[in-house]
Amino acid sequence: MEYKHLILGLSFVLIGVSEAYSTEMHPSHEVHVHGQAVLNIVLDGSTLFIEFESPVINLIGFEHAPVNEEQKSKLQNAKQTLAATEQLFYFSTATCRSENVEIEVPYTNQHEDRKLPHRGEHVDFHASYTFKCEPVKDLQEITIKLFSLFPAIRQIKTYWISHGIQAATVLESSNPILKIN
Amino acid sequence: MFAKVAWHSLQNRRYTAILTIISVAISTFVLLGVEHIRHEAKESFSKTVSGVDLIVGARTSQVNLLLYSVFHIGNPTNNISWQSYRELADDPKVAWTIPISLGDSHQGYRVMGTTDDFFMRFRFGKNTALSFSEGEAFSQLFDVVLGAEVAKKLNYRVGDPILLAHGLGRISFSMHDDKPFRVKGILRPTGTPADQTLYISLQGMEAIHLDWRDGVKIPGKKVSDSDIDALDLTPKSITAFMIGLQSKMAIFSVQRHINQYPKEPLLAILPGITLTELWQMMNSMENTLRLISILVLFSSLLGLSTMLLSSIRERQREIAVMRAIGASPLFVFLIIQIEALMITLVGIIVAIVVLAIGILLIQSTLAENYGIFINHFSINNQTLGIVGIIILSTFILGLIPSLSAYRMSLHHGLVERS
Numbered sequence: 261m262e263y264k265h266l267i268l269g270l271s272f273v274l275i276g277v278s279e280a281y282s283t284e285m286h287p288s289h290e291v292h293v294h295g296q297a298v299l300n301i302v303l304d305g306s307t308l309f310i311e312f313e314s315p316v317i318n319l320i321g322f323e324h325a326p327v328n329e330e331q332k333s334k335l336q337n338a339k340q341t342l343a344a345t346e347q348l349f350y351f352s353t354a355t356c357r358s359e360n361v362e363i364e365v366p367y368t369n370q371h372e373d374r375k376l377p378h379r380g381e382h383v384d385f386h387a388s389y390t391f392k393c394e395p396v397k398d399l400q401e402i403t404i405k406l407f408s409l410f411p412a413i414r415q416i417k418t419y420w421i422s423h424g425i426q427a428a429t430v431l432e433s434s435n436p437i438l439k440i441n
Numbered sequence: 442m443f444a445k446v447a448w449h450s451l452q453n454r455r456y457t458a459i460l461t462i463i464s465v466a467i468s469t470f471v472l473l474g475v476e477h478i479r480h481e482a483k484e485s486f487s488k489t490v491s492g493v494d495l496i497v498g499a500r501t502s503q504v505n506l507l508l509y510s511v512f513h514i515g516n517p518t519n520n521i522s523w524q525s526y527r528e529l530a531d532d533p534k535v536a537w538t539i540p541i542s543l544g545d546s547h548q549g550y551r552v553m554g555t556t557d558d559f560f561m562r563f564r565f566g567k568n569t570a571l572s573f574s575e576g577e578a579f580s581q582l583f584d585v586v587l588g589a590e591v592a593k594k595l596n597y598r599v600g601d602p603i604l605l606a607h608g609l610g611r612i613s614f615s616m617h618d619d620k621p622f623r624v625k626g627i628l629r630p631t632g633t634p635a636d637q638t639l640y641i642s643l644q645g646m647e648a649i650h651l652d653w654r655d656g657v658k659i660p661g662k663k664v665s666d667s668d669i670d671a672l673d674l675t676p677k678s679i680t681a682f683m684i685g686l687q688s689k690m691a692i693f694s695v696q697r698h699i700n701q702y703p704k705e706p707l708l709a710i711l712p713g714i715t716l717t718e719l720w721q722m723m724n725s726m727e728n729t730l731r732l733i734s735i736l737v738l739f740s741s742l743l744g745l746s747t748m749l750l751s752s753i754r755e756r757q758r759e760i761a762v763m764r765a766i767g768a769s770p771l772f773v774f775l776i777i778q779i780e781a782l783m784i785t786l787v788g789i790i791v792a793i794v795v796l797a798i799g800i801l802l803i804q805s806t807l808a809e810n811y812g813i814f815i816n817h818f819s820i821n822n823q824t825l826g827i828v829g830i831i832i833l834s835t836f837i838l839g840l841i842p843s844l845s846a847y848r849m850s851l852h853h854g855l856v857e858r859s
Binding site for chain 1: 491568689690692697712714721
């Protein structure tokens with residue numbers, strides 16, 4: 261009973277909070293928190309799909325179009341790191357073969373390059389990976405090694421879907437293992 | 442023999458003993474009750490919806506959308522337009538959708554406007570489909586399908602006429618009395634809020650509101666049944682809709698697409714993830730509840746040990762006589778411990794019996810008014826663990842009086858105090 265009231269009370273608080281936002285309309289902006297990245301993981305059949313999204317500053321230390329060679333090479337390095345799938349994820353027991361990697365590097369579009377970045381404009385890195393895993397039932401854990409590669413990432417909000425289960429968890433450098441079961 | 446001596450000794454002080462038993466029983470009741478309801482509420486929530494990839498509604502908080510669309514708790518903040526719904530439902534990535542239109546009621550039960558897809562696609566528990574105990578899905582404009590609990594409580598059978606009330610509430614003065622519905626089917630019990638709901642078609646929902654404006658009936662205006670057939674009954678808006686996708690792979694991209702939908706502020710949630718986030722938010726409250734029940738238990742066990750300690754003062758003579766006729770200090774120690782244990786055990790048994798009966802009694806009230814389904818109380822490993830901890834704590838706190846009796850010297854009670 262009390263429990264129920266708590267839920268009700270909580271939802272009213274949340275309604276109140278959300279109402280403040282609902283007046284603000286298009287265009288929509290995705291959440292952008294420095295130090296935080298997002299992983300979306302879907303396991304369907306033997307296909308494992310991983311989507312990574314992070315504010316640019318977490319990966320290269322600045323958030324504007326590169327202005328010198330050093331910054332340009334940082335951007336390229338980040339791209340290469342994100343492309344090396346075996347460095348990013350470790351799959352327990354199951355063997356997962358990388359099938360497809362797509363990395364969206366910001367600031368590389370010529371058109372975007374010419375215009376000066378707006379003050380305070382937020383830019384994200386997107387990367388998506390597709391793996392084939394065999395035997396898929398052995399895939400119980402995924403170790404996310406992004407924390408050591410990009411120390412500016414403090415936590416990764418992870419949303420995963422596997423065999424009809426949807427769940428969310430927050431990974432941190434002290435706890436980088438995602439348990440899927 | 443210990444038990445016998447302890448039992449008689451307790452009988453000698455039966456009023457204090459009974460009060461202590463009640464105090465132990467209440468605290469055990471609170472502790473076990475909180476754990477049971479917490480566990481069951483979680484179970485009940487997580488088995489309510491299954492197989493739905495996304496739920497889409499007007500932009501609000503994720504938890505709010507989940508609560509009103511699936512659990513019928515709270516109220517929608519806004520509706521979404523029919524055009525947006527159709528546009529998103531026609532996306533090739535979408536396999537099926539279940540539209541949900543809320544707002545009316547019947548004797549306190551919610552009425553939900555939807556389509557046939559609800560009966561075919563909706564899943565609960567471990568991927569169980571809905572099925573009919575009587576009749577079938579609605580086919581005519583004024584057909585209604587009842588949840589199991591609605592039919593049982595209000596004693597409806599297939600073919601009965603039903604009047605729907607405008608808005609919510611058990612007693613309503615604005616009835617849709619010009620458009621009676623007929624019961625077409627009754628669903629099998631699911632143990633979810635689906636049992637507490639009446640289902641009509643979206644067109645039926647639209648039809649009963651035809652001659653209404655600004656929330657009231659327009660006097661003198663009456664749409665006859667033959668007129669209705671000629672009208673376009675496509676709804677202007679719906680409350681929310683559920684989505685099943687062709688491929689799970691697309692969930693996050695479809696979610697992003699809907700959340701950034703330019704024509705209308707929409708929100709798409711993954712029900713399972715929103716529930717997890719709800720539990721994470723509730724975590725601190727759960728811990729507070731647990732802490733409070735542990736403190737209540739601690740104070741009642743402390744009360745038990747105080748009771749025994751003060752009884753020892755009265756029983757100095759009794760203890761001394763026991764020692765004089767040859768009882769060892771260990772015997773005295775055990776007698777006191779067994780008394781404490783007896784009180785706690787009786788308290789625990791009383792608590793479990795009262796809890797089991799209490800849950801049986803409030804089960805239907807909780808389900809009807811709050812949509813929370815609590816299973817009857819059963820003793821599982823967790824219960825045994827808690828009982829074990831209570832007994833262990835009794836032993837530890839019982840050390841205070843029993844050690845004090847143990848150390849009491851032989852002559853202590855025999856010598857008359859001046």
